[in-house]
Amino acid sequence: MLDIKKMRQDPDFYKKKLGTRGVKPEEIDEVLDLDKKRRDLLQKTEALKAQRNEASEKIGEAKKKGENADEAIAQTRKLGADIKELDKKVDANDEKLHDLLAGIPNIPHDDVPVSLTEEGATELRKVGTIRKFDFEPKHHWDIGTNLGILDFDRAHKVSGARFVYYLGLGAQLERAVYNFMLDEHMKDGYTEVLPPYIVNAASMYGTGQYPKFRDSVYRVNGEDMTLIPTAEVPLTNYLRGEVIPTEELPVYVTALSPCFRSEAGAAGRDTRGLIRMHQFNKVEMVKYTKAEDSWDELEKMTANGENILKKLNIPYHVITLTTGDMSFTAAMTHDIELWMPAQNKYREVSSCSNCTDFQARRMHTQYRDENGNLQYVHTLNGSGLAVGRTVAAILENYQNEDGSVTIPNVLVPYMHGVTKITKENAVPFRNK
């Protein structure tokens, strides 16, 4: 949610900045018209209310003295009707204003590359050496299926498209990866959290999924409850409506959670493999910071995500998304994309965003600055990392010609000493 007062003061700035995200200037004008109308109506109704309050007070005094106040009551009665009429108009106007304003995205930072499409993203750095294969590298879904550790067919039978079973060492690998990630983040100062996986509509609104993206989530139990599309929702809403003691800032939290997404509109994309599932695991990082610290914190958070890939020794690059490609709430987003040999390209594994005060204004999450004034916190979120995609990358980058997969060194302890997944050790019950 943007600050309407600031928008009122400098409409041209907002039109220019939001234009880079595809917001039409007429939308801003409409918001400002409704804002003006709101203030006009408020002045009228508040003047009447002041009048009524004064009259009521006099009636009260008269009654105390035992005097007759019938005439004054009759006169004041009319005021009540007028007020009710005006208040209805105010409410209707407020609703329109709020709906419009809640659908306008965050203001992009000046350093964000301007483009309405994903083309034009800035590459910040490229890390790691891309492995040269002396055989044709296989896709992870073929590797996983051949080893028996990924079973897409039976998931399709039991659940449907875009679901998967992990088995044996595959399931263990997934668990090893997210335990490794959580341990690394704890070393970096994050507090581990195990949040609820179902949240209410107010939380979805707070982080900005609602009202715009109702259709991309799974709702349960009628309208209100939603399976989380990301742990960002319960982590960021954790302090919703609160004033955070200043000495606690910055707050770093991390959580593993499943993420549920309907992937409406993604039909036909990434139909094979682990890349785009209705349910996947993700380790999420969330920070609450003071306003002046959030840009530094974004860089640190991105580094926390990169740290995982460095230790896993998987090549990646970091890009800054364009104005048109960023998520609704972000003022700037760094994506980490890891290397998928079989696809011969980088694929997104993390998205780290500074949402500035955009979510905090929706959630009313504040702190007191050095003058004792209330300020909105800045919120950041980033994947640290998407677990399924990381597993996919391990399978592809660490595959051997015979179809086996070597376990990255840092994960061996998490795999209880297993150094390689082979057809023989992959799924015990298949080898009886």
Place this chain on the structure above:
RNA sequence: GGAGAGUUGGCAGAGUGGUAAUGCACCGGACUCGAAAUCCGGCGAACCCGUGUAGAGCGGGCGCGCAGGUUCAAAUCCUGUACUCUCCUCCA
């Protein structure tokens, strides 16, 4: 799923139709070499509108979980609803 109780300022806690007690905490001052104690004064989240250089000051609105209703007037009455707690049932 059934029954009951509760929801008031940072915290505790009064208030059953006349416009939110009191205590603690907090802020300012006095006393003191200083601090504690004590005394005096102030302050009741945030928010919204007007005025204004101002997130100062001043004026107004709103404000007792939330949303409606009755009334000149609602924390108080009525209706609905959310959440919390207790007991029963159930369950990992």
